[in-house]
Each structure stands twice: as structure tokens, then as C-alpha cells.
Amino acid sequence: MDAVFRALADPTRRQLLDNLHARNGQTLNALCAEMDMTRQAVTKHLAILEEANLVTTLRKGREKEHYLNPVPINEIAERWIGKFERHRLDALSDLKKRLERED
Amino acid sequence: MDAVFRALADPTRRQLLDNLHARNGQTLNALCAEMDMTRQAVTKHLAILEEANLVTTLRKGREKEHYLNPVPINEIAERWIGKFERHRLDALSDLKKRLERED
DNA sequence: TTGACATGCAACCAAATGGTTGCATATTAA
């Protein structure tokens, strides 16, 4: 969970997820082609995404294919965001009332 | 959006959100009491949460009350996570098929 | 088998991050 949040914090890594979402199973070189940095930098980002289980890889000869794994993101939506979202309206109305009371 | 992800990346800040979720409208000192670090460190974290619009503050004399704002989290759920979640089952079955094909 | 290509590993570096301490300011209460 912690690793997922940390992984999602970086815009480059979110872009990598976007790229994989657009075309799944891309090789490292293919992903690098769309990124404005060295291959090694992209490798590090992908390692962090893999660590967070957001990306799954599949060795294919000398190539490595990368697949988006939506499960951890789904878990955030269900477990963590849901907690706040559940009380969203309550919290908003509480805040509104409180602010109005202060005027 | 970027600021929200960055803000959520830190466990201390998620704990602050948890604390506010448990009891909304806490003052800085109240929040500090539950955190194992200096007041100034907590202040910085709260500033980042405010910057990300995850926390709203209300000056009350010499005190400052902090309120959880669930809207940005809700936006993540709707805009960003939804995008991947929508194709969750597809992606999973794709991956499964692919892995089976490789065996 | 050998050259080209895809990826892996490690050292290194600048900048950002998360924390500290010290002092300043503003408000409440005696």
C-alpha cells in the first residue's frame, strides 16, 4: 500500500502507466522511446512500479514485456479512498455549516 | 492533481488525514499530540496537504482548525483510477491468457 | 561464431524531502 502511493507520486511513473494503458505489454525500449530520459532512468521507474506491483513483467528472450496491473489501484479505490468518500457529503456539509456559523 | 498524489505519497500525511477523519476540525497542537515529531515538521506536512487542497483550515483566534477535504480524493477515484479500473477485468484476462500462452 | 541489440548493474551527482533548532508574532487570560 505504501509502495503503491509512493510509486504513484511521480509524474513520470504515472505517464508510464498511461503508456501501458494505451498499449499493454510494451518492451523497455518501446517505453523509453516515449520518455525524454535515458533508458536507465526509465528502468529505475519501472522497477519501482514493479515493486509496488503496479506493473508485471514477462521475459521474452532478450526482451522484457511490461504489463499494467490494475489490482493495487483498485484496492486503493476500495479500501482507502472509499473510507473518505463514504463520508464525503457529511464532511462537506459539516464544513459548510461551520464556515457559515463563523460569519 | 499532481500535488494530490505527491501529498498522499507520505505515510505521515496519510496519518494526518486519518486523524482528521477520526476527528475533524482539530487544531495544530491537537494534531501534533498524536504525531511523534516536532510541531514544525507537522506544520510542513499540513502545508503540503493544504497545497493539495486535501485539508482546509479555519483561523479561530490564535488557533487554526484543520478540516479534511475529501473532494480531491474523490476526483482521483473518478478521473484517474476509474480509467484503469474500467479495463481491470480485460487487462487481467489479457495477462492471464498471455502468461498461459507462454508456458 | 560473432556482431548487434536489449537489458542489467553500479558508481556517481544535484536537487528535493523530511526533519531539526531558534527565534518572531499574535492572541488570550490573569
Next chain:
DNA sequence: TTAATATGCAACCATTTGGTTGCATGTCAA
């Protein structure tokens, strides 16, 4: 008015982060 309390601001520091370069390894194809 003055002491205590609540917060703000700034300098400073260690570690992490995001990037680089250089070289090693493994696989495909001629």
C-alpha cells in the same frame, strides 16, 4: 499590561530521489 499559549518563519542538515555515465551480460541473427 504581562505572561503564557498557539502558530509562523527561516536557516540548517541528513537522507532519499531522480537522473546521469560507463561497463557487463545475455540473446538473436547473419
